[in-house]
Amino acid sequence: MTTLDRAADFKPYRIARVAAPDRAPEWRDWLHELGFIPGETVRLMARAPGGDPLVIRVGSSTFALRMAEAACIQVAPLEDTPTA
């Protein structure tokens, strides 16, 4: 188990939990609404110059998330099974 900001590039992960920081509790709902929901598959697609923000694929959508935002998303590596 790790957080999305520490995920390896291009590898599929499954979202376990979304936990917002105390100073921005609304992030949890916002991330949920964008599709970052437990059970969904995510993948780190690219990093901006300097390493932040990140490009994340969730479902069929692509989002730019800052490191701090990606850190809210707890993920588990998905073994080399095809995405469900």
Place this chain on the structure above:
Amino acid sequence: MSACHDTRRPAAGQTAVVHVHLGGPLVALVGNPNCGKTALFNVLTGSRQKVANYAGVTVERKEGRYQTAGGKTLRILDLPGTYSLNPRSPDEKVTVDVLMGRARGEKRPDRVVCVVDATNLRRNLRLVLAVKRLGIPCAVALNMTDLAARRGIHVDADRLSRELGLPVVKTVGVRKEGATELRALLDAPADHWRADAPAADEHTQSVEADHDVVQRILAGLGLDRHVPHTLSDRIDRVVLHPVFGMVLLIAVLFLMFQAVFAWAEAPMGWIESATAWAGEAVGALLPAGWLQSLAVDGIIAGAGGVLVFLPQILILYFFILVLEESGYLPRAAFLLDRMMGSVGLSGRSFIPLLSSFACAIPGIMAARTIANPRDRLVTVMIAPLMTCSARLPVYALLIGAFIPKRDVAGAFELQGLVLFGLYIAGVISAMGIAWLAKRFTTHGLPRPLMMELPTYHWPTVRNVAIGLWQRAGIFVRRVGGIILALTVLMWFLASFPAPPAGATGPAIEYSLAGTLGRALSVIFEPIGFNWQISVALVPGMAAREVAVSALGTVYALSATGDDTALALMPLIAHSWSLATALSLLTWFVFAPQCLSTLATVKRETGGWKWTLVMAAYLFGLAWIACFIVYHLAVAAGWG
């Protein structure tokens, strides 16, 4: 005028605002951002659109009229895109307020069309479930079915309709004939559209619960597998690359700048000649006197002074619209996010600031897309520091008169280097102000980015053309009205009272503007400005380039526009010191010499407070910078 009535009798005030078109049921288009909703809206309503603002907020409101084959007239409202009914930006809040029937001055829609991206049903259908619970007759437009089919996603619309309990039609928003089924549905009586009874637990439905329902529906349709957009991913490998991506971005920006300045040159020349021709024609028709002066020097010169920037603004908007439609803009914001973050802004501030190089007004209006109110305000406040094209005539005059033409280091030209330096000075000071604002306002609070990078699309001619037409209209109406009114006022100040009999100096010396200019020279003397410059800065408040023709007038030259600049150049080169010229150049880097920008700021920030703060800080900054530059230059022996 009716604002005070609105609070007490909202109903009366509201109906007056709502009925911009003569009645007809109101159909709202709702959907996720980037679902092709506006393209569908353009197909349905064509050019019969009305763009305004929602009451009390600067969120764009687009309504169009649509006549069904059966002869029904419908009003179609293109609501801002949203991911959920739990808003996070002013735009999304408008959508939710309208759907709930609590937006000021808006009628609750009679029907809702949920536009969903067929290539991304999972996220899009969650919004449909939430909208369905609102109890408004509802239908689903399954949009972008052409792209979905190309990617092997075939949606069984009938089955989806049964699962959702809503009518579902397939649409292709980018094709004229792509809305045939939707047109038929709009003609059908409202009871063909389904709605749930308003649920008491409307807000208690969790995203997860909706997500489970969507998963079940998609599994039933055989669509629960993700189909990545491989072409988009391949393009992104270059566009988002830390090195190639940045190189591409710089190339795009360079091309844009070249276009704004090079392509606009010819049409700007035509507009100038047309203005001069109109001035002469009208001048010949009217008897000499104050009426002729008002029409020629006031109204025609004023309108021409505004319209001359239209080619640049259209070219700039053309690029922005094409980049936006294609999906590149959020990627540019992504690449620059960290850089902008170092001064406390986000990548989203990039487009407004970029637009400000043509003119601060469209730039400040573009700041509407920034969800964070602090970032939006800081962006608005620093936008006027970007070197707008109205500064060019002033820079050209002063550089031409005072900076010698000579090569530097064999490759660069000194005049060009000075001009480049003035651009850089603007950018650096803007970043400095943003950095200061960061020190004092962010309190370490994290600001969200969470920005979608949509799949790439080919921009369509229709959407770009409609967008350009609307931008041009907004610019001409807003800026035209303000500059015209101010130019007429400045003409009045510079013309009255008339010089007394036997007066020897130029007429302006005896006018209200002349009196004002002399009073102002108390302020401007310490930074090296003589009274003639002080006088010219007064009409120069209307727009920066007016200062050039005003200087011409003050120096009693009778030519106008470009001729003035040419004749004026040797004159000021003789009578001003280099220190004065450098000080005046510095003044124009900072000073908010543009009342239409200030008027736009008042409009966009909703009051005088930030307008006055902006004027005060920019004037203060200008004066201090000029003082330093002037005294350094004098010390260097250039006084």
